[in-house]
Amino acid sequence: MGSEEHMGDASPRSRVEDLLYRYAEALDDGGFADWPGFFTEEAEYRLIPRENHARGLPASLMLCTGRGMMEDRVVAIREACVFSPHVCRHLYTNVRVAEGGDADGRLDVRANYAVYRTTEDGETVLLSVGRVLAGVVLEPEPRFTRMDVVYETFRIPGLLVYPI
C-alpha cells in the first residue's frame, strides 16, 4: 500500500488513522528510514514518561525538534543496531480526532498504544504501553506537526533509543 490509498473514504478521521497506521508500518516493517517523512519540517517529537507529563515537567527521554534531528536519529539507530535486529509491532487503539481550534486546520489526535518486541528466538515481550498525543495537518498531505509519546512502561529502557 502506497501513501494514502484510502478509496475516497476520505473523512478526516479516516485520513488520520491511515497516517498513524502507515507510520506504524514504517517503524515495524520499514527499518525507520521513512520515519522523519511522517512529520512536518518543524515538527517536535518527544518520548515522555507519564509521570513527567502529568507534572508538566519538560524532561523527556527523546526530543527531536524538526525533521533534521529525526534524520540524525535514524543514522544513529542504523549504526547502533547492526548486531541486534529490532522487531516490533505497534498496536494503536482508541483513536480520537478533534478540531484543534486554530486557523490552520490542525487536528488534535489521541490514541493508546501497545508496542511488542520479538527477539530472534521468537520470544515476544511488551515493550511499552501508553498514549500518543499529536497534531496533524491534512494538506498538502497528512503529516504530524507534533507527537508526544507518553509512555508508562520502563521495562526495557535501553531500547527506547528507538522512536515509538
Added chain:
Amino acid sequence: MGSEEHMGDASPRSRVEDLLYRYAEALDDGGFADWPGFFTEEAEYRLIPRENHARGLPASLMLCTGRGMMEDRVVAIREACVFSPHVCRHLYTNVRVAEGGDADGRLDVRANYAVYRTTEDGETVLLSVGRVLAGVVLEPEPRFTRMDVVYETFRIPGLLVYPI
C-alpha cells in the same frame, strides 16, 4: 478534548467509539470521578467471569444497578487507593455497533479489550483481557444503558475492585 468533539463525522459508529474511548480516558487518566456520568440513571454495570456468562449464571464480581451505586463505588475506591496508585491503560479493539432492535434507538455494542496496569517502578502487566457487551443511547447525549464486562483473566483478582 471535551465531550463529543467529533467534527461532524457523526455516524452512530463514530459516536459510539468516541463514547467508549472517552470512557477509557476517564478511567485511565481521570481518577474514576467521571465514571458514573457515562451511564444513564438506571444503567446496570457488571463485571462477569467468562465462565459464568457462557453458562448464563448471574454471579458477577461487581454489580452496580443505577448510577447511584456507581457513585458509591467511586467513593469506596478513593478511600481504598490512598496508598497504591493504580495506573491503567485500556485498549479497546474490534468495536461493532448494531441496531438494538427496540423502539428506543438503543444500539448494541461489542468490543474486545486488554487492560494493562503499570506499577510505580514502571513494570507493566496485563491486568485483564475480555470483551464488553453494552447498550448505548445517543440522545440527548451518548451514554451507556448497560455494560457487561466479560473478563477472561484472573491474574490479579484483587484489583478488580476497580471498574474496567
Added chain:
Amino acid sequence: MGSEEHMGDASPRSRVEDLLYRYAEALDDGGFADWPGFFTEEAEYRLIPRENHARGLPASLMLCTGRGMMEDRVVAIREACVFSPHVCRHLYTNVRVAEGGDADGRLDVRANYAVYRTTEDGETVLLSVGRVLAGVVLEPEPRFTRMDVVYETFRIPGLLVYPI
C-alpha cells in the same frame, strides 16, 4: 449480532472491519465451526513466520487451499481439543483497506493483531503477535479471498494447530 448488521454505515472500510471482527468472534466464542464460511470457495489461508515472509520463502506452518481443507482442519481441531479448552481473544488494530487494483473489486486489507490465550485457571498469556494481509470481496457478501497471517511470536508453537 448476526452477519452484517451494519446499520447503513456501509462504507467499504466499515464492512471490512465488520467482517474481520465477526471472524474473530467465530474463533474466540464460536468454537471454529464457522471459520471456513468466512472465506470464498477457493480462498487460501496461510500461517507464515515473519522471517519466511520477509525472505519470500513459501514455507508456512499451516496452509489451507480452499474451503474444503479448512473444513477438514475444523474436524481435526475438534478431535484434538477434547481435553484442553482453548480460550482465545483476538485484538485487531491498525486496520487499513485499499483498492486491490484488479477488475474484480477485490480489496487489500492489512491489520495488526495480538492474540491472548487464557488457561482454565485464569492465567492469560500472549499467544501471538503479528499482522494479517488479506484480500476481501464485498459481493455477494463480504468474504476473504485469501489470508496470510504473518506471525512474530514462537512462544507456544504447539498451539498453532489452530487458525488465528
